[in-house]
Amino acid sequence: MSVETRVKRVTALQIAERKGGTPIVALTAYTAPLAALVDAHADLILVGDSLGMVIHGLPSTIGVTVEMMILHGQAVVRGSGRAMVVVDMPFGSYEESPEQAFRNAARVMGETGCGAVKLEGGSRMAPTIRFLTERGIPVMGHVGLTPQTTHTMGGFKTQGRDAESWPRHVQDAVDVAGAGAFAIVVEGVVEPLADRITETVAVPTIGIGASARCDGQILVLDDMLGLTGRVPRFVRRFADLGAQADRAIADYAAAVRERRFPGEDNVYR
Ligand SMILES: Nc1nc(=O)c2c([nH]1)NC[C@@H]1CN(c3ccc(C(=O)N[C@@H](CCC(=O)O)C(=O)O)cc3)CN21
Ligand SMILES: CC(C)C(=O)C(=O)O
Ligand SMILES: [Mg+2]
Structure with missing residues (x-):
């Protein structure tokens, strides 16, 4: 293929520039064939650690390993060609220190060829996000309902029902953006809080269970295709x-x- 006709992948910078524009379309994929289907329509494909629950039958995302993320990340990068591929950093692979996060994220990037990694957490993860982005690893943030901390948050609970918690959630997003994240997944928050976060940060927010106020949307592919059992309210089943x-x-x-x-x-x- 000539240099002129080769289709380049969507970059982190291109996603960042979509703030306030046409909503960013994102979906998860864990395998090459489904990544190819998503690639034809989406801007961004997330190899989510939800794969532990969705395709490996784990009770939560806590048991997912870097090796699992790399295997599925490789499959998704092979199956796609245009969309940006982002791989979730699994529980325990980045929280200990910025150095630990860099070591594992560099391995994920190097072994999969993905364009960025995603990690959960707000203000407390800002130094780590800065450490990675300053060293060439694009990072997508993830605030609000963070499934990897389900055990300390008391289950998968929608965040921001109490307005007193809003400043903390907004600060989380501000710190994640300030640390260099090119976009932020906002999960499981009430609409007015999603609105507040989206209007406050300069990078795009990609919502899941976070209303249409975000700069983009993401769903677990298997959920929207009707392949999973009971689904939460924020899911629409586009197929059965x-x-x-x-x-x-x-x-x-x-x-x-x-x-x-x-x-x-x-x-x-
Ligand atoms: N298949 C699948 N889809 C997902 O969206 C998903 C996963 N797995 N695994 C990782 C996390 C966990 N997620 C979840 C799982 C359940 C709820 C849930 O049951 N939420 C309640 C909220 C109740 C409240 O208002 O507090 C709901 O009934 O919608 C939310 C997010 C989102 N992610
Ligand atoms: C639900 C999305 C945002 C995610 O983190 C995942 O699929 O693991
Ligand atoms: Mg995840």
Whole structure:
């Protein structure tokens, strides 16, 4: 392919410049084939640590490892070509020190070829975000409901129901942006708080369960395709692939048992 026609990936800078513009379209993907489908329509693909719960059956994201993130990150980078790929830093891989975060983030970037990493946390993670961005690793922030701290936050609870907590959440986003994050996922916050955060920080906010006031939206792909079980209120099911798969598998089972499959078309003679 010539230099002129080669499609370049969306960059962190391009995402940062989308503040206040056409909403940024983001989805998760964990595998090459689904990354290819998302790549055709989205600006950003997140290899979320939600993969631990969604495809590995873990009870939370706490047990996800750097190795798991790298394997799925490699698959998603291979399957996509245009969208920016961001890989979640899993629990325990970045909280200890900026140095620990850099070591693991550099490994994730180097072994997957992704364009950025994401890590959870507000003001307390700002020094780490600065440490990474100053050393060439683009960072996406994640504030509000942070699933990796579910055990200290008392479950997956929507944040900002009490207006007294708003200044703390706004400060979290301000500090994350000030530390150099190119965008911030705002998860599970009431609409007026999402509005306040979005109008306060200069970088785009990408919401999940955080209203239409954000500069973009993200969902777990499997949730919006209808592949997961009970989904929270913030999810819209744009398809019902779980039910379609169930019917297809039932049809296959019946066809095998009744010797209708394999049929004439499926046999080598
Ligand atoms: N499949 C899947 N989708 C996700 O969006 C997702 C994951 N997994 N795993 C990691 C985190 C966990 N997430 C979650 C999970 C559950 C709720 C939930 O049940 N929320 C309550 C809020 C109740 C309240 O208002 O406090 C809800 O009923 O919507 C929220 C976020 C978002 N992330
Ligand atoms: C829900 C998104 C933002 C995420 O962090 C994940 O999928 O792990
Ligand atoms: Mg995550």
